[in-house]
Amino acid sequence: MWNYTDKVKEHFFNPKNSGVLETANAVGEVGSITCGDALRLMLKVDPDTQVIQDAKFQTFGCGSAIASSSALTEMIIGKTVDEALTLTNRDIAEYLGGLPPEKMHCSVMGAEALRAAIANYKGEEWVDDHEEGELICKCFGIDAAMIERAVTVNGLTSLEEVTHYTKAGGSCQTCHEKIEEVLEAVMAKTGVLKPAAKHTPGTVGLDAIKPLPAKPEPAAAPKLTNVQRMQAIMGAIEEMRPQIQRDGGDVELVDIDGKDIYVRLTGACSGCSQSAGTMMGVQMKLVEKLGEFVRVKPASLMPAHAG
Amino acid sequence: MTIPNNGVYLDNNATTRVDPEVLAEMLPLFTEHFGNPSSMHAFGAAVGGKIEWARKQVQALLGAAHDSEIIFTSGGTESDNTAILSIIEAYPKKREIVTSVVEHPAVLALCDYLEKKRDYKIHRIPVDNKGNLDIDAYRAALSDQVAIVSIMWANNETGTIFPIEELAQMAKAVGAVFHTDAVQAVGKIPMKLADSAVDMLSLSGHKLHAPKGIGALYVKRGLRFRPMLRGGHQERSRRAGTENAPAIVGLGAAAHLALTHMGEENTRVKAQRDRLEQAILAAVPACFVTGNPDNRLPNTCNIAFEYIEGEAILLLLNEQGIAASSGSACTSGSLEPSHVMRAMGVPYTAAHGATRFSLSRDTTDAEIDHVIAVVPGIIAKLRTLSPYWEQGAAKPKEFAPVYS
Numbered sequence: 001m002w003n004y005t006d007k008v009k010e011h012f013f014n015p016k017n018s019g020v021l022e023t024a025n026a027v028g029e030v031g032s033i034t035c036g037d038a039l040r041l042m043l044k045v046d047p048d049t050q051v052i053q054d055a056k057f058q059t060f061g062c063g064s065a066i067a068s069s070s071a072l073t074e075m076i077i078g079k080t081v082d083e084a085l086t087l088t089n090r091d092i093a094e095y096l097g098g099l100p101p102e103k104m105h106c107s108v109m110g111a112e113a114l115r116a117a118i119a120n121y122k123g124e125e126w127v128d129d130h131e132e133g134e135l136i137c138k139c140f141g142i143d144a145a146m147i148e149r150a151v152t153v154n155g156l157t158s159l160e161e162v163t164h165y166t167k168a169g170g171s172c173q174t175c176h177e178k179i180e181e182v183l184e185a186v187m188a189k190t191g192v193l194k195p196a197a198k199h200t201p202g203t204v205g206l207d208a209i210k211p212l213p214a215k216p217e218p219a220a221a222p223k224l225t226n227v228q229r230m231q232a233i234m235g236a237i238e239e240m241r242p243q244i245q246r247d248g249g250d251v252e253l254v255d256i257d258g259k260d261i262y263v264r265l266t267g268a269c270s271g272c273s274q275s276a277g278t279m280m281g282v283q284m285k286l287v288e289k290l291g292e293f294v295r296v297k298p299a300s301l302m303p304a305h306a307g
Numbered sequence: 308m309t310i311p312n313n314g315v316y317l318d319n320n321a322t323t324r325v326d327p328e329v330l331a332e333m334l335p336l337f338t339e340h341f342g343n344p345s346s347m348h349a350f351g352a353a354v355g356g357k358i359e360w361a362r363k364q365v366q367a368l369l370g371a372a373h374d375s376e377i378i379f380t381s382g383g384t385e386s387d388n389t390a391i392l393s394i395i396e397a398y399p400k401k402r403e404i405v406t407s408v409v410e411h412p413a414v415l416a417l418c419d420y421l422e423k424k425r426d427y428k429i430h431r432i433p434v435d436n437k438g439n440l441d442i443d444a445y446r447a448a449l450s451d452q453v454a455i456v457s458i459m460w461a462n463n464e465t466g467t468i469f470p471i472e473e474l475a476q477m478a479k480a481v482g483a484v485f486h487t488d489a490v491q492a493v494g495k496i497p498m499k500l501a502d503s504a505v506d507m508l509s510l511s512g513h514k515l516h517a518p519k520g521i522g523a524l525y526v527k528r529g530l531r532f533r534p535m536l537r538g539g540h541q542e543r544s545r546r547a548g549t550e551n552a553p554a555i556v557g558l559g560a561a562a563h564l565a566l567t568h569m570g571e572e573n574t575r576v577k578a579q580r581d582r583l584e585q586a587i588l589a590a591v592p593a594c595f596v597t598g599n600p601d602n603r604l605p606n607t608c609n610i611a612f613e614y615i616e617g618e619a620i621l622l623l624l625n626e627q628g629i630a631a632s633s634g635s636a637c638t639s640g641s642l643e644p645s646h647v648m649r650a651m652g653v654p655y656t657a658a659h660g661a662t663r664f665s666l667s668r669d670t671t672d673a674e675i676d677h678v679i680a681v682v683p684g685i686i687a688k689l690r691t692l693s694p695y696w697e698q699g700a701a702k703p704k705e706f707a708p709v710y711s
Contacts, residue, residue: 012622018692029694029708037616038708040694058694060659062618066692 004063005097011067016074018066021056028117030109030128037061037106039069041113043076045121050080057113064096064103071095072110081118087111090248101141136178139171139277144182151186159183164284171277229290230256236289237263240282251282254299261286264299314628315674319514320463320491320607320665321632325557326516332560333518336553344550345539354552361559365523368562369508370499373528378542379555382522383490384413386509387457389524389535389546390486391417394455394507395427397531398484401454403428405478407440407469408650411488414457415646432458436652437599438467446477453483460492460508464634464647464663465598466607468496475504484530490514490522494565495572495604506530512554516667517561521554568668576666577605579675583664584608586679591686593703597653597661606667609634611653612660612686614695614703620662623685629678634661656695 004012024042031038037060044054055073059066071092076084089107093099099107112128119126133144150156150165162179163170169179224232237253244251249267256262263282265275283296316324336357342350344358359374366374380386391404391414406418408431421427430448433441440458449456456478461468475485486507489498493508494515500508507530512521526532526545538547584596593613612620617633624631634645648658664678690696697704 012619013626015692029706031708038694038706040706040708058692060614060656060693060695061616063622065616066619 002063002100002103004067004100007071007095007097008064008067008099011070011096012063015057015066015070017054017056017070017077018058019056020058021054023054024056026117026121028113028115028120028126030112030116031060037065037109039065039109039113041069041072041110041117043117043121045081050082052076052079052081052084061106061109062103064099065106065109067096068092068099068106068110069113072114076114081121084114085118087114094248101138102135104141136182137166137168137171137175140167142166142168144178147179147182148186151183152190156183157187167277167281170281224290232289233261233286236285237282240285244278249278251278255302257302259292259294261294261296262299262302263296314630315677316630317664317666317670317674317678318630318632319667319670320466320663322513322519323516323667324669325513325518326561326564328564329517329557329560333553333557336556340552344552345541354550357556357559358550358552361555361562364559364562364566365510368493368498368566369510369525370497370501370503371525372501375543376500376525376528378524378526378545379550379558380522380524380546381520381551382513383411383488383509383511385535386511386522386524387411387413387486387488388417390507390509390526391421391455391457392535393533394484394486394531395421396533398454401452401483402426403430403448403450403452403454405430405432405445405448405453405456405458405483407432407434407458409434409438409462409464409647410457410459411463411490414459414488418457428452434467434650438462438465438597438647438651439599439602440469440474442470442473445474449477449481449483451482453478453481455484455486457486457488460487460489460496461604462598462647463491464645464661465609465651466491466604466665467598468492468602468604471505472503475506479504491604491607494562494569495606497569500525500527512558512561515561515565517558518554521551521558523558571668573605576668576670579670579672580606580608580664580666583666583675583678584610587682590679590683594660594686595657597648597651607663607665609661609663611648611657612662613657614660614693615686615689616659617662619689620660620685623688624662624681627677627681627685629681632663632665634658634663 021042021044023044026043026045028041029039039061040058042056043052045051046053055077057069057073059069075087075092075095089104089111092107092110093104116126133148135141135143136147147162147166147168151162154165156162156165159169159176159179162168162183169176233256234253237251241251249265252264252266254262254264265278279296279298283294286294286296336354340353340357342348342354344351344355362374362377365377371377380389404418404421404427406414406429418429422429432445432448435441456474458469458471458474460471471487478485484506485504487505488509490509490511491514493510506527508525510523513519532545534545534547536547541547541550587610588594588596591612594610597609597611621631621633634648644655644658645661648661653661694706695703
């Protein structure tokens with residue numbers, strides 16, 4: 001059984017604003033019957049004030065699809081059309097106290113129905129541009145379509161890169177086989193993956209036992225002064241903040257103690273089950289920037305005398 | 308009507324309650340009879356005797372010629388994997404496998420893997436709209452290149468039964484090994500494997516009132532076999548690892564009870580299933596039975612409620628204390644509805660609302676009454692929410708959303 005919040009259950013068992021709105025002047029119909037979801041959103045917009053006076057829905061879908069639809073109508077009634085357009089699927093999920101990662105697409109469907117209805121009201125044509133595939137990373141809710149896009153657009157070739165770009169596989173790390181499968185499939189399609197050289201069975205090709213070309217000695221990393229090092233750390237954390245803020249969280253640098261770098265996660269990150277994954281991400285970024293190994297630790301682990 | 312005590316459990320194809328008699332047989336294995344059957348001393352010998360007793364019970368349930376044909380495993384999935392991997396290792400030159408599109412993932416996912424990573428050619432035999440196997444396609448797929456055929460005895464979602472004896476004989480005629488996943492069929496269909504062409508058969512304890520984590524693989528005497536787990540000499544070196552003695556004894560007790568109750572499954576339980584099904588079909592518009600109603604397990608009934616979605620149905624049933632299951636995408640976390648419904652060509656609007664009620668010998672008439680009383684209201688409530696349903700006219704309406 002899904003771990004639905006009380007708010008989801010409340011909106012599923014007693015949905016608000018369900019049914020047909022006879023006086024609607026804006027209707028949005030979206031869905032994917034293959035995914036088992038379809039939603040008709042009906043709005044009554046006051047043409048003078050642009051305020052959504054009433055909203056009703058009909059939904060073919062699971063518990064969270066019905067709850068997301070119900071929540072959406074509650075969130076938009078009384079708002080102007082332009083205010084309503086600022087709502088995202090994350091807002092719907094948040095209103096419901098969160099949705100399981102497998103069910104986030106239900107909130108996406110709500111946000112799309114809203115855009116479709118408002119486009120219908122304005123007499124515009126609305127084109128759905130989102131696609132989804134099999135859920136790969138349950139921790140961060142990343143599906144196959146998103147990974148494929150990231151791999152294709154950025155020319156990624158390794159699991160580590162996929163994790164850097166999409167966060168997929170960065171937390172519990174149990175989906176790595178699936179990520180590698182998606183990666184292989186895309187690389188095979190784009191031809192990046194060269195087939196292995198053919199050998200007589202049981203033999204190893206000569207190319208495989210050729211001595212490796214001598215690697216150029218890595219240029220010694222210029223030794224940073226303490227001030228430069230501190231600035232590099234601050235810069236790297238600053239670069240990461242927008243991504244973390246997009247998820248409703250934030251990160252701040254608290255102290256640097258040799259190899260130990262103390263940070264504090266705030267906002268949605270504090271108490272989030274994924275915060276360990278976020279910390280790992282920060283650490284990887286810092287290691288990359290500094291060219292030396294460092295440990296990122298939560299500020300709560302700082303030695304007492306340093307506080 | 309009040310909800311019967313402890314709820315109404317109609318999800319017995321998912322798992323069953325451990326029979327109290329089974330539990331009673333098991334308990335001493337945790338306390339006084341805790342020995343390792345491989346040990347020389349009396350502690351071990353007592354357990355060894357119980358395991359051989361259990362093996363004989365499973366042999367009797369399957370109608371096998373020899374008790375040594377039974378290998379205890381951790382369950383249906385291990386049995387299925389062992390059967391297929393064993394045979395392709397024993398016949399490395401044969402590079403083809405025949406299975407059906409409606410198999411359990413324990414077989415299908417393994418075949419996908421063998422196709423992708425080991426270059427096996429997999430024939431997945433289709434079914435018709437009632438879930439019956441396409442025998443012509445099956446015949447066409449068979450050749451001397453086929454190492455193993457693995458086809459289920461009865462389908463877990465619809466209960467539809469395949470003509471296993473006929474299929475096995477056809478497979479033998481081309482020299483292929485025949486394996487059947489009989490996880491749902493064992494205990495409900497009488498079997499006599501001693502006189503059968505079936506070479507290998509998987510069963511699972513928890514589908515027949517034994518505990519979870521125990522199952523068995525039947526391997527006909529003389530069949531080439533390569534173990535999946537290597538190690539100690541347990542199970543005559545065909546499945547290494549210290550025996551799960553309490554669960555094995557539980558499975559033995561459950562097999563004994565299943566043989567006793569098989570008549571009841573096919574009379575009383577079947578009558579309850581039929582009463583439930585007919586009452587729902589009569590009371591609810593736009594719904595139909597999936598699978599083949601004329602040839603299926605006596606305990607299973609799968610009804611597709613059109614224009615509504617299965618998870619929502621299950622959540623509302625759960626509110627009424629009723630446990631059932633669904634072929635909808637949402638209950639599994641995948642995006643596609645059940646591969647079984649799709650294979651039968653059930654339209655998406657119905658496949659998502661396919662709801663399985665699976666009974667057992669524990670099911671009572673009062674429980675069936677309760678389900679009959681609440682289902683029509685639940686379906687009607689969800690249809691008022693559905694954009695595909697015209698409430699006043701009680702019929703489907705035009706709705707064509709922008710698909711993503």
